[in-house]
Amino acid sequence: MPPLKYLVVSGLLLMAAPLFAQVTPPPTATTKPAEAPSFNKAVRLTVAPDDSGDYRTIQEAVMAVRDFMQVEATIFIKNGTYREKLVVPSQKTHITLLGESKEGVVITYGDYSGDAEKHTTYTSSTVRVQGNDFTAENITFENSAGPVGQAVALHVEGDRATFRNCRMLGHQDTLFLAIENSRQYYQDCYIEGTTDFIFGASTAVFDHCIIYSKRDSYITAASTTPRQQFGFVFFDCQLTAAPEAKKVYLGRPWRPHARTVFINTDMGAHITETGWDNWRNPDNEKTAYYAEFNSRGPGAPAKNRVAWSHQLKAKDAKQYTLEKIFAGPTAWTPQRK
Template identity: 55%
Template sequence: MRYIKQIKLVLITMLLLSGSVLDAQILDKSWHEITSKKEDDWFASAEAKTIADNVLLYQRDIGGWPKNIQMQKPLSEAEKQKLKALKSSSKDVTTDNGATYHEMIFLSKVYRAQPEPRYKEAFLNGLNYLLEAQYDNGGWPQFYPLKEGYYTHITYNDDSMVNILKVLKNIKDETGYFSIQPSEAVRKKVDVAFQKGIECILNTQYVQNGVLTAWCAQHDKNTLLPAKARAYELPSLSGAESANIVLLLMSIENPSTAVINSVHKAVAWFENTKITGLREDRVYNDEGKTISKIMVADENAPAIWARFMDLEDNTPFFSDRDGIKKATLAEIGEERRNGYAWYKTFPQKVLDKYPEWKEKHSSKNLKQLGNLFEVVVAKDGSGDYVSIQEAINNSKAFPYDRITITIKNGIYYEKVKVHEWNPNITLIGESKEHTIITYDDYFDKIDLGRNSTFYSQTVLIDADRTILKNLTIENSAGDVGQAVALAVNATEVAVINCNLLGHQDTLYASGKGQQYYKACYIEGTTDFIFGNATALFENCQIHSKRDSFITAASTPKEADFGYVFKDCDLTANDEVTKMYLGRPWRIYAKTVFINCNLGDHILPVGWDNWSKPEAEKTTFYAEFNNSGEGYRPNERVNWSHQLTKSEAKSYTIKTILGNPKKSSKKEWYELL
């Protein structure tokens, strides 16, 4: 019996000791090693939970984390109280050196094993932080909130932006890598943020003597050009950061032509700039610290790439804290020479992977379409194109027959233009709710002077006889001033069963032609339907999001009709109480509402002259047989009109949109 007790004691001691050894093995690792650990039973342990609690303490209310923290180190009670006091501070919150990225990965792994709601909440707060920190141009700064200095640059350094995009990609693709998934609304934001990030990567790829090359570790947030960081980090091309950027691009399942071209050009640059026959040797002291780096000739050494290469000719260079370029590593002081990674082998991973990737995508630009008049766009690669604009650009110019481009469900973050030479095109979505074309340009972002509004549109129609069906077209810039979702500068254009979403200037219905908007939802704040077209809006919902003006017509003097709304519902957000039907952008504006239901947000006076008294004599603002609390014909401004029955009879689709000349041919709108 005594021996049995002794055996039990030995076994218990061994278990306790083995546990202590395992604990020590974990605690001796770096934070990066712990977050990179494969998911196993350890993440269900009390130790993992304790570390996760530390992670929550270090997270700031804004959602992100500071950098260079060994989260696994035990915290005293005093340290915990200090961290709680820092919660509301956003100072030093960053994505640099893997901050926020590694904490989100760890929380996801712990949550899969220990699904506590607070871990999920912290992860989602981290995700919201990443979304909020993104620039309009798609890039991310090193610190957010912004920290003065080079920290505001778009930061590829130490893979900061690539790490963020990896998070977004796993979430949008629902790969299962993360145990936590956001709501559908947030996932859509993630999808758009990823697309914007890829667009930023494409836009910052450096053009050297007319040829795309690689990237700098940081790029100016305004000009997008390579930018200086610390004194020894001069504008240059970077072998290290560029490699992981290209690996990210190569991981995209169905890359666009632009992404494919970017990869091809970057790989060519890597081949051109690799250094062979040279290796780096290190001299260590007794403590194992590097005290010297020496470059040695070695014909058998693997290829290496310089950390910094000249923007003009790709010549490697080195610099000390004085910021002066040197030709060799030996020319700079020991502190920088030994304390910085001046050469990298990362691009070799790209070159190793490239042949297989190239084989998979080599025929992309040479794709032969079976039917030039029926093509499909699908983000998942199941169609003929993954980009709407690519499909349009490859369409036949001035076709005799109609070209139908079917767009599968998905969020398409791109500016789309149907060119003047692409008439007779139909863009038809799989469903209005889930086929979304979105972009976020706006007046101040465009910054091209007083006409910047007209460059801000998400979709631009310059081609006659274009048809849009079952789409959501959105300007997602927010309430930031003029920001057009859809601009139509053509005739015989039909927009059917579409959502047009935005704030100010949502729909620019212009050109001297005729346009037909049927069964559409159109929302906005100020002048959100504006321009000089003759346009019929039939069975549409016109939704106001703020007290302001619905229409701002600029109808030409000679036009018989301007904007005509028939059988439409005028609705508004609950807080909207003072909405005008319209005001004249130009003094001959014509706008008429017939058989429409007007909500109580419509002001009794109905119309405004835009501080143009002369417009009261030249505009034609009228109504007929409207209904609803907002229809108060007796209280309208005295220079507006209430149509008689005989006058209202002239407002037919034939008279508004038809050919005034007699013809046996069917009208264009009869062929929709």
């Protein structure tokens, strides 16, 4: 047995070892403090189907963005076909989906109302945008279900949504502008469908868009509420159609106070002389507001338009500016590019 003094010293050293192990040395001059999480730092992510980006699916990239961003989070999407039922949740704000090319980036799915999964119009969408301050450029949104009834390609309910140089492909109910407190701007877009393929309660502007009817039916079905001054407004658009489409109406009211206005629009011969329909309910004629200004082309003559529609005078048309249409509780004027 070793002498007592050696045992005492050894014991003190053993007790001290853990104490020294818990002491963190002071930072040196070159140590950088950890960066605090920020909602104000721009983010850029890349999606690619071949593993050359940060993510392989758009949904993964969207969910990777911090909630309630205050500056842009740009998700660059490389060319490819993305079979996704994409949702941009309400907490994912200030997201931009930027496609490599309009024809090359396709988001597609095939749900439709009444399918085996018991989807409705409200759940059939390929892409659903709930977050505010959303932007999409150079992207195709497609519902691939075919002519089987209501099948939404793009469903938008977020406020201050912008779509530039995009395509919306489908048949019935292609583009759903879902709720009244949503302001939406579409510039240089291509939208195709059969029946009511631009529909809903939002306030929306279509600026230099091509609207393509695939058969005889109705282009718009607004459900504007009495609380809204503006519904759907089309500026400098082209109304085109497939050869088999011979009798297409500009719109019919999904709800009584529907508001739809066409300004400086080229209308093909497929647009019916009467222009508008009351959805087999004469009472709708008392509240719906359907108007045109300076329509052009073979489908434009106003002579035989329904008596309850309006031909605007120049002074009336001047009220239709982006600033006034999108005034809302907080001002918003999307920038034309």
